[in-house]
Amino acid sequence: MAEIIKIKVGTASCGLAAGSGDVYDFFKANSKGIPVEGVGCIGHCYAEPMVEVETSEGSIIYREVKADQKSLDNILELGAENRLVIPEKRKQHELLKVTRLAGKIDPISIDEYMANGGYAALRKAQGMTPEEVVDEVKRSGLRGRGGGGFPTGLKWQFLAAKKNADKKILVCNADEGDPGAFMDRSMMESVPHQVLEGMLIGAYATGSDILFIYCRAEYPLAIKHLKIAIEDIKKHQLNVINGKALDIIIKEGAGAFVCGEETALIASLEGRRGTPRFRPPFPTDSGWNGYPTSLNNVETFANIPVLIAEGAEEFAKVGTEKSKGTKLFALAGDLENPGLIEVPMGTTIGQIVFDVGGARPEDVKAVQTGGPSGGCIPKELFDTPVDYDSLNSLGAIMGSGGMIVIGSNRCMVETARYFLDFTHRESCGKCTFCRVGTKRMFETLERIVAGEGVEADIDFLEDIGPKIKKGSLCGLGQTAPNPVLATLRYFKNEFVDHVVDHKCSALACNNLVDIKIDPEKCIKCKLCIKNCPVDAVSADFIIDNSKCTRCNTCIEVCPKDTIHRVEKGEGYYSE
Amino acid sequence: MLEQFSYLKEIDSSRTYLIKGLQTIQGHEGYISDDAILAVAEYFSVPDVEVEGVVSFYAQFKRSKPGKYCISVCDGTACHIKGSTMILDWISTELGIRDGETDAEGLFSIETVACLGCCSLAPVLSINGKVYGKLDRKATIKILKEYRNNG
């Protein structure tokens, strides 16, 4: 039998939420001398808690591991049970470059990072002139991964050109505001050094003096790992660039989506309300406390060590003509295998959702890319390649990499309402069109899902959407109508169903459905009667829809799956 | 400045650390009281209305005392699609309080948040920072009962 060298337990947030903390503790206490190590996330979050066993003959991954002796014995024997088998069709599309070390090494060990090639790129960059580094990034074709897709090299060139500035500031945007995206979290938790190495290379290339990381407060583990990593960087003096020790400062966000926008983020870094401002002056001219400032996303920085290590030409071999390299996507929603994936730019949505994500075509209606700034893409268009320009042309956007699969049993109108609920609350209030316009859109959508919509509501949404986009200063308002406009473009029929027939074909909108027990199948166990919070189920098992709040409790507690949502009018009403 | 907030002195008093100051207070006290606003204003040398302005802008800051266990129900996109509205509904019914409220004993409070970064386990919630995933009604109620029994 192969000899076991090390047992690695995935202890990133996703693993911990699934119970890997207990697995780690149990294994560590009972592993009979075999080293047990906590590692980051390898991306297969659906299979958490996961354990990887490194042996003399390669490694084996176990899925859904429990914190008990049976699980541990199975693993120590390299047993066949619960092995994670990655399907061939997934492997075919994945290309792990940026995430190469994610989940493979101890995130907070600088030694392990270095033993795996870490900080070699920083050394290589320091052997080049700063101009050469900027040029290398330019030639690679790397574009910002935060959503805008602006060429990174060009941005660095602007900052580098500020030769006479007293101080220059480089910021890592780790706000990850798209609700439903977790690429940046995963990278910061799993390989914090890679992000920091990218920042240090950026600081060398642009001549920056202070490095900020603006991290979302909901990511405590990422913040912890970054803090440890920064301490180690200082110990190894890796932050000494051109003889000067750079400050690396973590600032926690405080829960405002708009603070992902660069001018708002800078205001927040200054300790103010995160309100965007008019540009010019651009941050590279006047940013944090008036100093030239440049921002990049976490994933953008994580790409830099890869790019510098292999060289611009090699980097540019992957991807499409205008979108180079690989892209991380956070796959979630209605699919078999949600998790973090890395694929070459140009992979089609269908390949991602079906082959990598394991979704069944018949169960899927659409995907949402770009979160609240993006749009939905219907299944019919799934052969579209993911790159900045193709997705823009569909009225969706690449965004930062959140990709939510929407199942065929979901209501698209309700989903659009959800996004406007989010954006209208997150609008900072500065621009009237954004502040009032998104609220009007939201109210209209609320009416529609409540079954009180009229046909003119659809015209209103189509009319006001483009006006909000035009009348807003920052990207929030300029993109907030997108989810509604895209849904109107591809799923207008669902809107029409809601406003004309007052019907929700997905049976999702509470005001447009009834709840009914199938008397043939009911075994009269009374669980529904006992659990109904409003006493809507009668002693002879009939649900009174005039009392029922559609909370689904009975559906969840029914052991025989005999209670269902049905079209409005099909249920019983006492009044 | 009140003695209660003397730990602020460990933070740089320049304006850029104002949010950090507020976060530190919330970490200690659980919320930002009127006294806390005055203390921060004094320490960072900014008018108290401006501190109030910052506090009201950011969703993280609470102006009233939360319960011992703060339940954050995720309503990010993935969790929403997977039924977070129902999760919130069930918790509200079970505890008799709504989103944003604290129960009479001061044991539980409920808030909704936009994404905890564990979207692959949706729907999720967190209680005082510990995340629970792949929830259905049964699992949700069980978690609440455990916390209630622990008091």
Ligand SMILES: Cc1cc2nc3c(=O)[nH]c(=O)nc-3n(C[C@H](O)[C@H](O)[C@H](O)COP(=O)(O)O)c2cc1C
């Ligand atoms: C409302 C709004 C929210 C944003 N949120 C984020 C975010 O959470 N993370 C991010 O990296 N960029 C975000 N951006 C984009 C940033 O403004 C900026 O373009 C980006 O950080 C630049 O980095 P990059 O060139 O490496 O992509 C947001 C933009 C807007 C308008």
Ligand code: FES
């Ligand atoms: S959407 Fe709930 S954790 Fe991300």
